[in-house]
Amino acid sequence: MSELWFEIAVVLALVVVNGALAMAEMALVSAKKARLQAQAESHAGARAALRLIAEPGRYLSTIQVGITLIGMLAGAFSGATIAERVAVWLRPMAPVAAYADALAIGGVVVAITFVSLVAGELVPKRIALAHAETLAIALARPFEWAVRALGPVARVLDWTSDALLRLMGIRRRDAVPVTEEEIDLMLKEGAAAGAFEHKERELVKNVFRLGDREVGQIMTPRTEVVFLDLAEDVAVNLKRIADSPHTRFPVIDGDPENVIGIVAVKEIAAQSFAGRPVDLRAALRPPFFVPETTSALALIELFRTHRSQMALAVDEYGVIQGVATLGDILETVVGAVPASDGKSEQPMLTRRGDGSWLVDGMLPVDELKELLAVKALPGEQLGFRTLAGFVMARLGRVPAAADAFAWANFRFEVVDMDGKRIDKVLIVPPPPARKGTTTP
Known part of the structure; x- marks a missing residue:
């Protein structure tokens, strides 16, 4: 019986090592590079983490080698040793004696698979997601030693993976820098979580517009x-x-x-x-x-x-x-600020009670596209910069008050002219779809 407990302890130890590898992988994948860079000057672990992140193929191959070896060892112990000892324990029991070997193998496989999934994968990865940078810094240096030790094997696997990807027409891409859209998404999530004020997000978004x-x-x-x-x-x-x-x-x-x-x-x-x-x-x-x-x-x-x-x-x-x-x-x-006489400019956009918008003709094109939730406007190659320019491009002439046209289910009507300049435009959005109806 003591040998059985020893073998169980070995399997549990392998599960723990598997969990450490899974935790390191998830921590390095999900760690924010900017946070690691902020600590790199004073922390060797942060520098090691950045080195690993710079070459993901090396550490991913090393992790896969480790997990594969652990899986093989755990399988050998559970199948050849633990299952046999459990079968010996079951054979004297008359009701299950005939199925002792099958029950032993099935029970051991299910038990070890369950423990491996929970303790060796799910829990470590959940912990890594919650404390990505802290764990990446803590595990990076010992993990670097493992990468060096398994370097030749990892490189062979990395080269083989690259070769297969090239055969499939897939090229390895360098890390893509953070885009404005990603920063805005992070600010949106931060505002929803209460980490930022919504006005702060708008200010940052407007700075990018400059x-x-x-x-x-x-x-x-x-x-x-x-x-x-x-x-x-x-x-x-x-x-x-x-x-x-x-x-x-x-x-x-x-x-x-x-x-x-x-x-x-x-x-x-x-x-x-x-x-x-x-x-x-x-x-x-x-x-x-x-x-x-x-x-x-x-x-x-x-x-x-x-x-x-x-x-x-x-x-x-x-x-x-x-x-x-x-x-x-x-x-x-x-946004609009009061002039020196204390009077504020009229807002560019005014939402009306019926859902339509009364819009200044000088509204910039980028804000117009954001209002309409479109990525491009027809005729942008003509070089217009404002809503007034868009209206003139669509009508093909200098409009008069009450001139209107439709585009993308929106209705645009010139409400007011200042000489030959378009002063105000009414934009009527498409009516909301009724419940239970489908659009063709």
Whole structure:
């Protein structure tokens, strides 16, 4: 009987080793690389884990070799030794004597399989998922020694696996870097779990948009820009400043196509406080021009380099199309902010009670696609950047109020025009499907 208990102890020990291998595998597979990198400077285990993760073929082959050897040893002990001893114990029992060998083998196989699955696979992997980085760091160094010891065997298995994959037309891919979509998904999950505020997720999402949006999408269009004109009386220019919430203005000298500088309200105020007459020309700063195709993210660095807070956006012909400021970039990230006069801009999107949306014509294309839950819009190759551009592209002309069209089950209706500019568009989504009906 003592030999039986010894053999059972050996099998249990093999199950424990199998569990350690399964735990190491799951910990290394599920550990967050960024968390390991954060601890790599001060922890040798983290560095070892990163080395293993960099070559997954080596450690996966080593684990498979170990698990296979353990399975063979456990099978040998359970089939050839433990089952035989259990059969000897069952044979004196008259009711089962005739089936002693079969019952012994079946019972031992079922028992060891159950213990192996629970204690050797499921429980270790659940623990590894719950404490991936901690276990990866703890197990990485001893596991590296095992990888070195079984290196030749693991390499042969790795090469064989690669050869078979190539025959199947499957190529090994390098690790894919984290994408914006994955980061947004992690933030979404974190917000749902309470680790992040939903507003924090929106801010991060909007920061990513800076790299995708062009200056032409965030600028104030030329038709809405307030210009100061040196050819006009000072009182006229001062009234324009007083009637506007802006703190910086582009300045022309009679010719609207020739901006000669930028003036800040504080410079004019400084002249007034000093008792000097207002002189716009003396307060001028050189104008700063950027292509309208410049990304909003690049514009931030250009503002820093040129020590400016206002840029004039020009098209490929050098014609001014609008003005972009640091405030426009801020609004791209945080949304509409109150102007200096305390008035807030109207929101780009207004949800109505019937489920439709009243949308500003200047809504950027990326936000429009997000609203419609589509990946692309027809005619994007034409280069439109806003909802107004999309509407004009679909209609093929400058629309009038009440013009409408349908696309992808959405109805678009021009509600308001500001001259030739589309001011507001009503977007009516498709009606929800009724319960019990199916779409053809």
